[in-house]
Amino acid sequence: MNTDIETYLVTQTDLSGGRSTVDVVRAAIAGGVDAVQLREKHASARERYELGRELREMTADADVLFLVNDRVDIAAAADADGVHLGDDDLPVSVARDQLGSDAVVGRSVSTVEDARVAEDAGADYLGVGSVFSTTSKDVRDEESGIGVETVAEIAAAVDLPVVGIGGITPSNAADVVAAGADGVAVISAITGSDDPEEATRRLGTAVRNGRAS
Amino acid sequence: MNTDIETYLVTQTDLSGGRSTVDVVRAAIAGGVDAVQLREKHASARERYELGRELREMTADADVLFLVNDRVDIAAAADADGVHLGDDDLPVSVARDQLGSDAVVGRSVSTVEDARVAEDAGADYLGVGSVFSTTSKDVRDEESGIGVETVAEIAAAVDLPVVGIGGITPSNAADVVAAGADGVAVISAITGSDDPEEATRRLGTAVRNGRAS
């Protein structure tokens, strides 16, 4: 499974301007997104399972990585590539046990110490943030951003791919990647855009500019 | 796995009068409870996983059935006997696939039609309710009770064990069982009792009185 992720969409229907998550994901795929995470914090397990099966089909056709937030059981049932876990979720080791060695297990971290713990626990990539303070409740609305300096420290401390998340837009994505992130994850920058396909494309361009800088 | 359940405790720390769920479960086990379901709707997955491992140890020592509400992954990780699923949760078939043929998969239903569907899908027992309207938000606070008549219809329509739930107390449990339920599930009648052990014992006595009537 390719975890070289430039652009990573985290879905949230109620931040999608009245569009369905299926429509947003279709546009993001057209714009070249590398990974999609089914989040949908306000949906029931049944809804996430049914949506997950649909997104799995779309992402498989496009060879896009598909992950499920939090729920290892829904990830397995929807035949996702893996899960993304935070501090409040099941441990990385449990997800690994249940999904197997080929699954992609991501972990949210915001400190160097937690990044090292996640790497030791067997995570395949890190979601690092919130990079910037965010008013769109993308990740952790109670936190101010950790800043690109902390992204740089974490990226230097681990061998895992690092994806910045939180308050990232096409305008600041290059800075996050120049600091050391391999790619960027967003909700609103894609879901809330007038043109999610174009927003995805602009994010990808910004990431590649950041990598080249 | 023995699914002849007379008394069944559904846990909810914030309805436990300041006591811990571990303390309430310990008392319920002393009072002869047959099954414990980890619910804890307001706890994180991590918290439920850690509490689940503790409850698994306690229930295993006492030979009490231990189930997890909703989350198949937490059930597997905590080595529970199975899961209890509602309309908003993963399908019974998915839980069966992930947990195997020996696992106990329960399903909440409130109509004869849904009871038959759950039986056909391979559920091992049914939680039927809300039997009585409940002000303690035990199950579905938006619903008035289905009444013992519907419990009787459901119990007659399926071959599965039927456990009544919703607004059940030691005072009305015998009526629910006399109508056709095999046992009763409660939250507040145990968690909110001044003496959870004695409340469990009185529920068990009421169930046996109902069976004998």
Ligand code: NI
């Ligand atoms: Ni790419």
